[in-house]
């Protein structure tokens with residue numbers, strides 16, 4: 001599955017290389033980037049990262065009717081501590097432009113995509129994103145991942161490093177990741193099992209911020225995962241399936257609406 005995403009991304013990377021070779025430069029975003037990691041652990045936070053996700057490989061179209069700002073305003077009103085914005089276009093019907101559309105809400109933004117090349121990091125620096133997803137499995141060569149991780153940090157983006165299993169976690173820790181996201185989705189079957197982050201969070205160490213992602217859909221799961229030590233939970237489908245995603249979040253978290 002990830003190989004399929006990597007191939008789809010290569011076309012985007014080739015275009016970024018062509019533009020760079022033609023002299024195009026990304027102008028860094030000049031506004032404030034609210035701190036992402038700090039927002040997940042601030043006292044009193046809901047600890048919920050609400051995702052704007054229009055479609056997915058597992059569900060097909062989820063919600064094409066609610067615009068980014070409309071959905072994310074609802075998330076902000078319902079107490080989301082940060083927003084995850086799917087920018088991948090082929091499988092998730094996302095767009096990089098969504099980041100600027102929702103930035104006026106003032107919440108920290110995670111760019112959720114398949115990042116494999118430094119020019120994608122540069123392109124992200126030109127947006128208001130505070131954080132960017134790096135998926136350990138996308139990299140055979142750990143040095144390549146370590147270099148992208150370092151580039152994110154020096155560029156002012158907080159890298160969120162996603163792991164699926166213990167080996168990924170070993171590699172994430174080896175490069176010094178401090179924001180670790182455990183994905184509960186099995187990439188072969190696309191099914192989810194929250195037991196994965198419940199197991200892995202036992203390896204959380206001081207100074208690390210842990211996020212549990214995928215397949216979270218009930219208030220009971222939210223309470224159980226938080227009690228197990230996850231700092232934040234990233235939720236997309238269960239919210240976007242609501243006509244009003246913000247109301248979906250309010251129901252799930254008992255937050256304001």
Ligand SMILES: O=C(O)c1ccccc1NCC(=O)[C@H](O)[C@H](O)COP(=O)(O)O
Nearest residue numbers: 056057058213214215216235236237238
């Ligand atoms: O959502 C998918 O079907 C999917 C398939 C293959 C790779 C990644 C996929 N999703 C990306 C995500 O990480 C999720 O959007 C995120 O964790 C939220 O999950 P959910 O709450 O289950 O929508």
